[in-house]
Amino acid sequence: MDNVEGVAAAIEEKYEEGTVPVSTMMAKDILGEINDAMDVFQSFLWVIAVVAAVAGGISIFIVMLMSVIERRQEFGILKASGWSNRNIISSVVVQSITIALLGALLGFAIGSLIANYGISSYIGVDIAIITTKLLGEIVGFGIIMGVLGGLYPALQAARVSPIETLRAT
Amino acid sequence: MERMTYTESEPVEELRRKVQELEGRLAAVEGRGREREERRGEAIVAARNLSKIYGEGRTRVVALSEVNLSIRKGEFVAVQGASGSGKTTLLNMLGALDRPTRGRVVIDGIETTKVPERKLFRIRREKVGFIFQTYYLVPTLTALQNVLLPTMPLRANRDLRDSAEQLLELVGLRERMDHKPGELSGGEQQRVAIARALVLNPAIILADEPTGNLDSKTGAEIMDLMHRLNKEQKRTFIIVTHDAKIASGTERVFYLTDGRLYSGGGE
Ligand SMILES: Nc1ncnc2c1ncn2[C@@H]1O[C@H](COP(=O)(O)OP(=O)(O)O)[C@@H](O)[C@H]1O
Ligand SMILES: [Mg+2]
Numbered sequence: 434m435d436n437v438e439g440v441a442a443a444i445e446e447k448y449e450e451g452t453v454p455v456s457t458m459m460a461k462d463i464l465g466e467i468n469d470a471m472d473v474f475q476s477f478l479w480v481i482a483v484v485a486a487v488a489g490g491i492s493i494f495i496v497m498l499m500s501v502i503e504r505r506q507e508f509g510i511l512k513a514s515g516w517s518n519r520n521i522i523s524s525v526v527v528q529s530i531t532i533a534l535l536g537a538l539l540g541f542a543i544g545s546l547i548a549n550y551g552i553s554s555y556i557g558v559d560i561a562i563i564t565t566k567l568l569g570e571i572v573g574f575g576i577i578m579g580v581l582g583g584l585y586p587a588l589q590a591a592r593v594s595p596i597e598t599l600r601a602t
Numbered sequence: 603m604e605r606m607t608y609t610e611s612e613p614v615e616e617l618r619r620k621v622q623e624l625e626g627r628l629a630a631v632e633g634r635g636r637e638r639e640e641r642r643g644e645a646i647v648a649a650r651n652l653s654k655i656y657g658e659g660r661t662r663v664v665a666l667s668e669v670n671l672s673i674r675k676g677e678f679v680a681v682q683g684a685s686g687s688g689k690t691t692l693l694n695m696l697g698a699l700d701r702p703t704r705g706r707v708v709i710d711g712i713e714t715t716k717v718p719e720r721k722l723f724r725i726r727r728e729k730v731g732f733i734f735q736t737y738y739l740v741p742t743l744t745a746l747q748n749v750l751l752p753t754m755p756l757r758a759n760r761d762l763r764d765s766a767e768q769l770l771e772l773v774g775l776r777e778r779m780d781h782k783p784g785e786l787s788g789g790e791q792q793r794v795a796i797a798r799a800l801v802l803n804p805a806i807i808l809a810d811e812p813t814g815n816l817d818s819k820t821g822a823e824i825m826d827l828m829h830r831l832n833k834e835q836k837r838t839f840i841i842v843t844h845d846a847k848i849a850s851g852t853e854r855v856f857y858l859t860d861g862r863l864y865s866g867g868g869e
Binding site: 506507509510511512513514515516517518520595596599600 | 690694697699700720723724726727728730732734738739740751752754755798802
């Protein structure tokens with residue numbers, strides 16, 4: 434069958450004047466509709482991912498800021514011990530990246546477990562296909578989140594004045 | 603915090619340090635004859651016309667006024683003064699933790715009051731060890747990690763760890779090195795703090811009321827320890843205290859009253 438469209442047109446023409454309305458549907462059209470649905474679904478997933486990323490970034494920011502405020506005296510000690518501002522900033526950012534990476538990898542592990550063992554048992558195929566590229570993206574994403582969330586808290590830590598925080602009486 | 607961060611490449615930093623030192627020396631040589639004399643007398647730390655004024659207008663406080671002082675390598679001196687006399691302010695100036703309003707400080711040939719803010723950390727790291735009244739250990743780190751704190755920005759190496767362990771041995775806490783500060787007594791915490799102040803072999807050790815939080819027996823033990831480190835290792839100590847008994851045990855005592863320093867016995 435080469436001329437699917439022609440046949441469809443012929444059928445519709447033939448029944449045009451009949452009492453029963455007839456419409457034809459081709460496999461191609463169905464495929465197109467599935468694709469459209471998948472596109473919507475994809476965008477929907479993206480929206481969820483972006484919202485999750487923003488929420489994650491903000492959480493890291495809040496956790497790091499609280500931790501820095503709590504440890505003001507510690508940063509005063511580090512400064513009196515000869516740590517440079519850069520030393521303090523990189524130390525806080527490294528902590529922030531560590532937390533973000535742990536979060537990203539944990540989230541990824543839980544997510545793909547649910548997808549491949551939970552949901553896929555209904556439809557029979559693995560949904561989450563784990564590639565090294567995907568893993569790399571997740572690690573990169575974690576690092577970016579860690580830097581974004583941790584930078585401001587790190588700058589605050591570096592701004593601590595040792596003479597203020599170490600004043601005993 | 604256990605993690606070490608490496609941000610500096612050694613050779614460049616080494617050169618930079620040398621340049622800084624030479625600059626400091628040049629400044630000192632170009633200075634007045636008085637400073638030249640001090641250099642000959644091997645002053646490890648000297649203050650000239652040092653004044654510190656906090657606030658302005660109605661809240662203006664003259665915490666230090668025209669302080670002159672010169673301390674030789676290997677000395678153990680005390681600065682005695684009542685609360686509010688300016689002892690902490692003086693130590694902060696000598697240790698490059700804060701800047702004077704006027705006057706200058708020279709440590710080990712470097713005029714620290716001329717070193718720009720962003721480079722001051724190197725003076726604090728290499729020239730000064732601080733000991734505080736309330737120890738200021740990091741509660742989440744072990745005794746050994748606390749001693750290693752000043753070394754963490756440097757390239758990790760076996761020697762630093764060894765010297766930290768030796769210092770803990772020297773202060774009598776080797777077998778407690780994996781304990782956290784919360785598991786140590788006040789006297790033991792201060793011993794850890796002393797080891798931390800010594801770990802990078804600073805030119806001077808500044809102690810702000812080091813026995814102020816301890817009972818008199820433990821305080822005397824801490825003083826004995828510092829005297830021993832002074833004798834055996836030729837470490838230079840400057841301690842400030844309000845306690846005449848603590849001060850009287852040292853080689854030389856300065857008296858601080860309302861920000862003015864008086865020398866007890868000839869300089
Ligand atoms: N940051 C500051 N702002 C205003 N005044 C200060 C500050 N630090 C210290 N002072 C004042 O300077 C004087 C000396 O203080 P300080 O050096 O702490 O004395 P000490 O250590 O001998 O008790 C005191 O009158 C104190 O109130
Ligand atoms: Mg004080």
